[in-house]
Amino acid sequence: MQPLDGSKNALTPETAEPAASDEIEQDNQERAAQSLAEVRFNMADAFTRMRQRDERVYAFTFTGQAGEYFRIWIVNTFLALITLGLWSPWAKIRKRQFMLRHTWVADANFEFHARPWPILRGRLIAGTLFIAYWFTGNLNPKYAALIAFGVALLAPWFVVNSLRFNMANTSYRNLRFAFDGRLQDAVVVLWPLVLVAALTVFFPLTFNAKDWQASLPGLIPPTVLALCYPYLTAKFRLMLINRSRLGNAPMSSAAHVRTVYGIFFRLFVMGLASLMALLLWVVIAGKGLEVIVGREEVRRTQWALIGIAVTVALPAGAAFAALSSYVQSRVTNAILNLTTVSTNVRVLSRLKMRVLFKNQLFNAFAIVLTCGLAIPWAAVRTAKLRTESVSLGVSGELDDFVADTAARGTASADAASEFFSLDISI
Amino acid sequence: MTNESPLADSLDVSWFDGVSSRMRNAQLEVTATTVRVLAREGTGQRDDDTIVDVIAEQPASAVKISTRIGNSPYRIEFPDGGLAVCTDAKSVERAFRLDLRSQWLSRLERASVFVAIALAGILIALYVGYQRFIPAAAGFAAQQIPYEAERALGDATLGALRRNGFWYSNLKFEEKQAISKEFADLATAAGLSGVVELQFSRARPNALALPGGIVLVDDSLVALFRKDRSMLRAVLAHELGHVVHRDTLRLLLTGSATAIIVGAIAGDVSGVSGLMLAAPTLMTTLSFKRNIEAQADVYAFELLRKTGDSPLAFANAMRLMTAMNDCVALRSADRAVANRSPGPTFDRFQDDPDELSASSESPARPPALCFSNPEAYLQGRDEDFDMDANEDGAFIYLSTHPITDDRIQAAETAAVAK
Numbered sequence: 001m002q003p004l005d006g007s008k009n010a011l012t013p014e015t016a017e018p019a020a021s022d023e024i025e026q027d028n029q030e031r032a033a034q035s036l037a038e039v040r041f042n043m044a045d046a047f048t049r050m051r052q053r054d055e056r057v058y059a060f061t062f063t064g065q066a067g068e069y070f071r072i073w074i075v076n077t078f079l080a081l082i083t084l085g086l087w088s089p090w091a092k093i094r095k096r097q098f099m100l101r102h103t104w105v106a107d108a109n110f111e112f113h114a115r116p117w118p119i120l121r122g123r124l125i126a127g128t129l130f131i132a133y134w135f136t137g138n139l140n141p142k143y144a145a146l147i148a149f150g151v152a153l154l155a156p157w158f159v160v161n162s163l164r165f166n167m168a169n170t171s172y173r174n175l176r177f178a179f180d181g182r183l184q185d186a187v188v189v190l191w192p193l194v195l196v197a198a199l200t201v202f203f204p205l206t207f208n209a210k211d212w213q214a215s216l217p218g219l220i221p222p223t224v225l226a227l228c229y230p231y232l233t234a235k236f237r238l239m240l241i242n243r244s245r246l247g248n249a250p251m252s253s254a255a256h257v258r259t260v261y262g263i264f265f266r267l268f269v270m271g272l273a274s275l276m277a278l279l280l281w282v283v284i285a286g287k288g289l290e291v292i293v294g295r296e297e298v299r300r301t302q303w304a305l306i307g308i309a310v311t312v313a314l315p316a317g318a319a320f321a322a323l324s325s326y327v328q329s330r331v332t333n334a335i336l337n338l339t340t341v342s343t344n345v346r347v348l349s350r351l352k353m354r355v356l357f358k359n360q361l362f363n364a365f366a367i368v369l370t371c372g373l374a375i376p377w378a379a380v381r382t383a384k385l386r387t388e389s390v391s392l393g394v395s396g397e398l399d400d401f402v403a404d405t406a407a408r409g410t411a412s413a414d415a416a417s418e419f420f421s422l423d424i425s426i
Numbered sequence: 427m428t429n430e431s432p433l434a435d436s437l438d439v440s441w442f443d444g445v446s447s448r449m450r451n452a453q454l455e456v457t458a459t460t461v462r463v464l465a466r467e468g469t470g471q472r473d474d475d476t477i478v479d480v481i482a483e484q485p486a487s488a489v490k491i492s493t494r495i496g497n498s499p500y501r502i503e504f505p506d507g508g509l510a511v512c513t514d515a516k517s518v519e520r521a522f523r524l525d526l527r528s529q530w531l532s533r534l535e536r537a538s539v540f541v542a543i544a545l546a547g548i549l550i551a552l553y554v555g556y557q558r559f560i561p562a563a564a565g566f567a568a569q570q571i572p573y574e575a576e577r578a579l580g581d582a583t584l585g586a587l588r589r590n591g592f593w594y595s596n597l598k599f600e601e602k603q604a605i606s607k608e609f610a611d612l613a614t615a616a617g618l619s620g621v622v623e624l625q626f627s628r629a630r631p632n633a634l635a636l637p638g639g640i641v642l643v644d645d646s647l648v649a650l651f652r653k654d655r656s657m658l659r660a661v662l663a664h665e666l667g668h669v670v671h672r673d674t675l676r677l678l679l680t681g682s683a684t685a686i687i688v689g690a691i692a693g694d695v696s697g698v699s700g701l702m703l704a705a706p707t708l709m710t711t712l713s714f715k716r717n718i719e720a721q722a723d724v725y726a727f728e729l730l731r732k733t734g735d736s737p738l739a740f741a742n743a744m745r746l747m748t749a750m751n752d753c754v755a756l757r758s759a760d761r762a763v764a765n766r767s768p769g770p771t772f773d774r775f776q777d778d779p780d781e782l783s784a785s786s787e788s789p790a791r792p793p794a795l796c797f798s799n800p801e802a803y804l805q806g807r808d809e810d811f812d813m814d815a816n817e818d819g820a821f822i823y824l825s826t827h828p829i830t831d832d833r834i835q836a837a838e839t840a841a842v843a844k
């Protein structure tokens with residue numbers, strides 16, 4: 001604040017103090033007005049900006065280096081290849097351990113404890129199912145929909161067991177996470193998959209050039225899936241958070257499914273706009289090429305076709321990257337920003353669409369230019385920016401979480417739960 | 427730091443008791459026999475801190491030290507559930523006299539030589555996999571599957587084709603019967619009688635082998651080879667080669683296997699980068715398709731010799747099909763030029779390959795010129811094709827059929843070798 005006239009320069013210390021508090025007051029008011037304006041725009045975002053009293057913010061950091069990960073990635077990928085995939089559980093554990101041990105918040109890092117055998121067993125089961133599905137589905141298209149229906153029916157069981165396995169094998173500050181979700185929770189989340197699979201049995205996707213109306217019912221299942229997709233995305237993440245705990249400190253997210261529907265609606269509108277822009281661009285580029293090179297030349301040479309493919313594929317890829325960055329950042333922020341751990345820790349997520357978009361383009365170019373050698377570099381880069389977009393707002397201390405003593409069962413109970421646990425994430 | 431014994435190594439660690447989430451700055455004192463954890467309190471600056479108490483003490487053999495992964499911190503686990511995390515990897519290795527050579531995996535990851543070997547190994551494994559292993563495994567798996575298992579897929583494919591452009595044939599019944607008879611003879615010679623089935627349709631001039639032994643041949647191709655049926659037999663023999671080699675199944679299997687491998691390697695990345703990785707899958711599928719065409723050719727030469735025909739018939743068929751394609755291209759170009767200049771416009775359907783009733787022997791419309799005698803139209807127009815001559819070079823990898831000249835040459839060599 002600049003003084004307006006000389007008289008204000010002669011403020012005594014006694015009057016200076018109220019002036020300073022006025023300034024704070026005004027600052028607070030401005031901030032409140034600002035946040036109110038943002039409430040209308042993005043409620044979750046404004047929520048994170050409102051600093052709470054005696055809250056300390058701990059940012060997540062990622063300390064892994066691309067060079068380190070490159071060695072781990074190359075060696076383990078090589079071992080997995082020459083063992084025909086049998087090494088892949090060990091490779092997965094090692095890579096996950098690298099990622100989690102390098103993920104820090106409030107001076108402590110995470111750890112992944114999984115044993116390779118349940119993962120191997122899970123993968124063998126999933127692999128057998130996949131091969132059975134592949135042969136029946138590919139050789140007899142009539143059965144493909146029925147098998148997909150069967151898989152959809154089993155999905156809740158697989159999902160619950162997989163989440164339980166992965167959460168129970170992750171720890172922070174020497175306390176294990178846990179996922180308490182039950183089969184019925186997963187059924188509530190995944191029922192649209194069963195519905196879509198059942199609809200596919202009755203309305204298979206067909207194409208008929210003579211009678212286009214005959215192929216219309218085949219569009220019902222994909223449409224229903226598209227309509228349910230935001231529900232699946234939101235409910236799955238909410239189930240994961242709301243049924244998980246660290247030690248005995250419960251996690252919960254107050255985010256709404258409708259928020260995610262809003263995000264996907266905007267995605268739909270933007271996707272439609274991008275598609276129109278792309279079509280317009282294709283027409284303009286095609287005409288331009290005909291004018292420059294000549295119509296006959298365009299028809300005859302395949303190079304012109306490739307030129308068109310590049311002028312179409314590049315903008316289409318960029319649009320895809322932009323739209324997926326939009327959804328990823330908005331959904332992540334919407335869910336995480338209303339997430340709390342215990343009563344005194346809240347999660348603050350500031351994932352930016354622009355940053356994700358740039359990252360995707362960088363990674364794509366780097367991977368293509370290096371014939372895939374940049375994959376570990378891209379993985380570390382992505383992990384770093386995603387991790388470091390999150391922080392924890394802690395009121396009081398982070399020290400109050402207690403290990404879940406009930407979970408420390410007997411060794412045989414552990415072994416039994418390990419036998420039935422499996423990991424199906426690829 | 428006064429109570430530190432001179433023989434002990436001391437490490438700065440974060441201590442977690444495993445009961446609460448509380449973190450304590452601590453100091454680990456490691457001697458040959460015991461490990462002691464001393465809690466520190468103060469500013470966090472090591473020299474200003476004071477040791478307040480001994481939190482844990484265990485025999486050195488009871489503590490478990492994690493393996494080293496890159497430069498990530500070491501975890502030192504105590505039997506009662508306590509955990510010390512130390513970011514100073516070198517000090518941990520020195521204090522616990524860790525022999526890194528005993529951790530073979532870390533050792534491999536840290537040895538630049540092995541990383542280079544692994545890198546080369548991945549490239550070699552991928553190359554050998556794509557070139558040899560996957561095709562061989564797919565071929566073996568495909569041979570184990572009975573033809574009947576493929577039949578449903580074949581019927582479904584045929585049904586989809588019949589609904590989308592591959593309309594029912596306009597050929598005369600007698601002609602179809604004669605061709606079916608010759609096809610049955612070929613199939614018997616190939617040991618495929620009872621397995622294969624010939625179907626006719628109207629579509630772009632082509633012959634296809636569908637899963638389950640269905641061979642589909644187009645009216646226009648029949649019209650093209652009407653003068654010399656041995657050429658049609660040569661093409662059918664080629665399609666029987668696809669059936670014997672189980673090529674639809676092999677294609678499905680190799681495509682899926684490649685996709686799984688690419689997916690497993692690229693599992694770390696997603697989004698647009700993931701889409702880009704579809705390129706290697708497409709490339710291998712296309713190159714594999716080129717190989718199976720050449721293999722079907724070789725089979726056809728063998729079968730033709732067995733049934734008393736000559737592989738030369740295949741060479742002639744390829745020549746005539748090339749002439750037909752050239753004829754169609756030239757006629758379209760001519761038509762475009764003619765339609766731009768004043769004067770009568772050309773019938774746009776006259777020799778459009780999509781207007782296939784023109785290729786049949788229906789009384790209303792005789793076969794278009796390009797499907798009955800393409801060479802007549804091409805007479806003396808060689809100079810019009812010079813511009814296309816140098817185009818093949820860049821697209822060899824993307825084209826599925828081996829360059830036609832090579833196939834013709836192979837057929838002629840096979841004919842001589844008889």
